[in-house]
Amino acid sequence: MTDTSEPARAATIYTVARHAGVSIATVSRVLQGSRPTSPATRQRVLRAVEALNYVPLRAGRPLATRHEAHGLVLAGLSGPYFSELLVGYESTANQYGQSVVVVTGEGRNDIVKSVRNLDRRVDGVVLTHGALDDTRARMLSRSLPTVLVGRPPLDGCDTVAVENATGTLELVSHLIEHGRRRLVFAGDPAHAHDIRERYAGFRAALERHGLAEAAPPIRVFYEELSAAEVVSAIGEPNCAADGLVCANDEVAVATMALLTQKGVKVPDDVAVVGFDDIMTARYMTPGLTTVRQPTYELGRWAAIRLHERIQGRTYDVHPQLLPTTVVVRGSCGCPMDGPEPPRVWWRP
Structure with missing residues (x-):
């Protein structure tokens, strides 16, 4: 069947106004900051701008x-x-x-x-x-x-x-639903605000399910070189973790690779999850269960x-x-459905 639909047109201030249910003057006030608007109206306009990927043209601005x-x-x-x-x-x-x-x-x-x-x-x-x-x-x-x-x-x-804490809470709750009970957090909450919030979400999930941490957090920096310290820590008798919640995917991916080299099976012996959803996460074997954060939109x-x-x-x-989204793959114990299609990060 031949597709006779017209190609998608770039969003305009008029389509943003229709999408938000406000006047074009209100959209202009929100984007240019010329006059105050109510928080509710401003949020409707900003959500419409995000949904339509609208950016005002310089030609439409005052000289x-x-x-x-x-x-x-x-x-x-x-x-x-x-x-x-x-x-x-x-x-x-x-x-x-x-x-x-x-x-x-x-x-x-x-x-x-x-x-x-x-x-x-x-x-x-x-x-x-x-x-x-x-x-x-x-x-x-x-x-x-x-x-x-x-x-x-x-x-x-x-x-x-x-939303760091909410995403991590959902991620850890998913691990607990798999029967994991001895969970440990890999990352230092003192290093960054994001890591501190993720650790708070980790703790909140344990409290919700009536569990205690397997051991204090493994206080490492959020980079791949920390993997050796993480693997060493979870092998200690006072840790004996069956679930590892990494502060980000970079630590999680490197730790999974090192565990595999040492003969530790993921997720059979220990489940590993991360945060970010970097490209490598979906090409690991098994794929890394993680929280996808909208990093591109953060910059935008x-x-x-x-x-x-x-x-x-x-x-x-x-x-x-x-908002963030939990992405389920094989490293938590879920069945693996094969490789995912690539995602396009660049946007016009």
Whole structure:
């Protein structure tokens, strides 16, 4: 049968208004920050913008609007998380016609110095977790519009984050439903706000099911080099875990590989789960059960919120939380259905 349907058209301010059930003037006020709107109306408009993947055209803005330069401050670029966040941010900034100055640093002093040099080069800044402490971030927000990503809210800043605790609670509850009773968390809650929230979700799930931790959290950094320490810890007599909840997929994937090398079967001997849903997770054998977080959207919304801040919006700065989804594969003990089709991360 021949498909006679018309190709999908790019969303316009009119389709956003229809989708949200508001006037085009209201959509314009929300996106340009020209006048306050109610929180409920603003959320309807933002949900419509997200659903339709709408980005306002520069041609539709007042001529007086000047070109924006954004500073994006990352703790590093290693690992899949920051690379996908960067793609989401830069693609959206590009659609707005904005330039992005990316700052990274291996040490906190490097980042502090680089951010200090940004002050006269950009119109606003985004700070991810691990980039500047709260005191410096609060000071920076007094001179530049500031958006925080994956960090606790601060007065004077916008915050964009994901639902870490809820996703982890659902993930751990799924493990418990498989009969796992000796669960341990691999990650240091003191390292980052996201990890702290995931550990809180882990603890909440155990409490809900009347269980105790098999052992205190294995306090490792969220990178693949931590796998050796994790494997060593779960082999200790005082641990004897039958379920391992890793702070992120990078630790989980590396730990699974190392366990396999040592003759430990996943999930027969120990179930392993992660958080992020990186590409490697679906190509493991067995595939990694994890929580999918919308990292691309995290970057996209950070760019949108900073643009709003630069345009003058100072009201309605409640944290914006993006939902997460549990993705079930074989590492938790569920039947494996074979490899999944690739997902397309890049978006027009």
